[in-house]
Amino acid sequence: MGKEDMEMNTPVQKQEIAAAVEPLREKIDHWRKTRTVIGRMPEALWQEATVLAKTHGVAAVQGILRIDYQGLKQRVFGPLAEPPPGRKEPPRFVELPPLPATAARRPEHTIELEDGAGRRLTVKVSGGNLADILPLAQSFWRL
Numbered sequence: 001m002g003k004e005d006m007e008m009n010t011p012v013q014k015q016e017i018a019a020a021v022e023p024l025r026e027k028i029d030h031w032r033k034t035r036t037v038i039g040r041m042p043e044a045l046w047q048e049a050t051v052l053a054k055t056h057g058v059a060a061v062q063g064i065l066r067i068d069y070q071g072l073k074q075r076v077f078g079p080l081a082e083p084p085p086g087r088k089e090p091p092r093f094v095e096l097p098p099l100p101a102t103a104a105r106r107p108e109h110t111i112e113l114e115d116g117a118g119r120r121l122t123v124k125v126s127g128g129n130l131a132d133i134l135p136l137a138q139s140f141w142r143l
Helices: 011-034 043-056 058-065 069-077 130-142
Strands: 108-114 120-126
Touching (some): 011 043, 011 058, 043 058, 058 069, 108 130
16 A cells, blocks of 8 residues: 555655656646636546555655545545444444333422512422422521
């Protein structure tokens, strides 16, 4: 696969790669200058780039040709180049059964207090013991 995955290219290797890729770079530059409509690069050019990338590495060839890195990588290695480590099969949808109707829910209570002066206190309690609210209510009425 690609050399750049294992080691950096030496200056001599970079010159060799550039020399090997140069004819295709000229073809792509000519195509870019002479095309009348902006669109995808012709398949024949992609095929030549893919052959070069398999020999010299995706990053090295892409850098010289100035083409889409991911597109070239996908053509060299396929749509799923390497599955993530530890994954042996593709992800899939897993449906979970609904919770049974008897699943215990915590009771919810809303307590509204109002004193003679018109002040209000609303307390929402989820679970717990309602007797725990008594000291709060007593201090509210003492104010």
